[in-house]
Amino acid sequence: MLVYPQLTTGALSQFPIEKRWRQRTVVNTAADGSVIKLADPNGALTEWQLQYAGLSDGELAALQQFFAAAEGTLNGFTFLDPAGNLFAWSDHLENVVWDLGSFLAKTGGVADPAGGTNGWLLTNSGTGAQASRRLWRRREDTYSASARGSKRPRQPP
Amino acid sequence: MAAIEQFFADNQGQFGSFAFTDPWDGTVHPDCSLASDELDLTWQAEMRGTTSLTVVENRG
Numbered sequence: 001m002l003v004y005p006q007l008t009t010g011a012l013s014q015f016p017i018e019k020r021w022r023q024r025t026v027v028n029t030a031a032d033g034s035v036i037k038l039a040d041p042n043g044a045l046t047e048w049q050l051q052y053a054g055l056s057d058g059e060l061a062a063l064q065q066f067f068a069a070a071e072g073t074l075n076g077f078t079f080l081d082p083a084g085n086l087f088a089w090s091d092h093l094e095n096v097v098w099d100l101g102s103f104l105a106k107t108g109g110v111a112d113p114a115g116g117t118n119g120w121l122l123t124n125s126g127t128g129a130q131a132s133r134r135l136w137r138r139r140e141d142t143y144s145a146s147a148r149g150s151k152r153p154r155q156p157p
Numbered sequence: 158m159a160a161i162e163q164f165f166a167d168n169q170g171q172f173g174s175f176a177f178t179d180p181w182d183g184t185v186h187p188d189c190s191l192a193s194d195e196l197d198l199t200w201q202a203e204m205r206g207t208t209s210l211t212v213v214e215n216r217g
Contacts, residue, residue: 015203021162021196023170033216037190039172083200085159 002069002077003141005062007055010142012082018049019083048082080141091118101130158198158206165210170194177212188215 006012024043028036052063070077080086089095093106100106103126112119124130167173168191177189192211200206 015201017200019198019200021165021170021198023165023172023194025170025172025194027171035215037172039169041169044169083158083198083206 002066002075004077004079005059005066006142007059012080013048013050014052016051017083019081020047020049022046048079050082091120093120093122101126103128104130158200158208161208161210162196162198165191165196170196174215177214186214189213190215 004012007014022043022045024040026038026040030036052059055063066077069075089097091112093100094108100122101124103124105123105125107121107123109117110119110121111117122130168175171191171194174188174190176185176187178185189212192213196208196210198206198208
């Protein structure tokens with residue numbers, strides 16, 4: 001499937017980014033002012049308005065090629081929400097999207113930098129380095145991420 | 158912004174209902190809904206965005 005192009009920085013768009021959510025609800029207002037509502041999930045729609053300035057020739061060419069390949073509004077494509085959380089479940093290491101190293105033990109409910117208790121404590125009981133990672137990403141895209149953590153000294157046996 | 162987006166999605170626009178605490182006097186209104194099926198969000202920069210919502214109290 002066609003994929004919306006990234007800029008050379010890896011960003012999908014420039015600021016400002018505008019996003020519009022549309023839901024559809026059927027509303028019947030009675031004479032006494034009471035209301036009966038029916039949700040229509042199939043009528044939901046999300047749209048983004050992206051604006052670009054100061055593009056390089058290569059970035060402009062990529063957008064032109066994409067527009068030609070999509071044939072305007074005709075063809076569908078994959079689009080990563082530039083305002084969305086593409087790192088979902090980052091505070092739920094028990095979720096199946098995570099692949100933890102075999103010697104890593106995890107403890108939830110730890111104080112986080114935002115003042116909550118969504119942090120996790122990872123304890124490496126092995127002698128080598130261990131990794132935890134998400135299972136899925138698109139190979140063609142460039143991602144960036146950061147993590148905040150601290151190293152605790154090993155307790156003497 | 159993400160929390161507002163999620164709240165809007167959870168409520169399916171104006172379909173859902175929720176309790177709303179009046180920021181003016183602290184009164185809790187137990188049956189309220191969003192007034193619109195549309196939510197516009199604008200990000201001017203990293204960690205800086207604008208949006209607006211209207212909450213209405215349901216009757217009946």
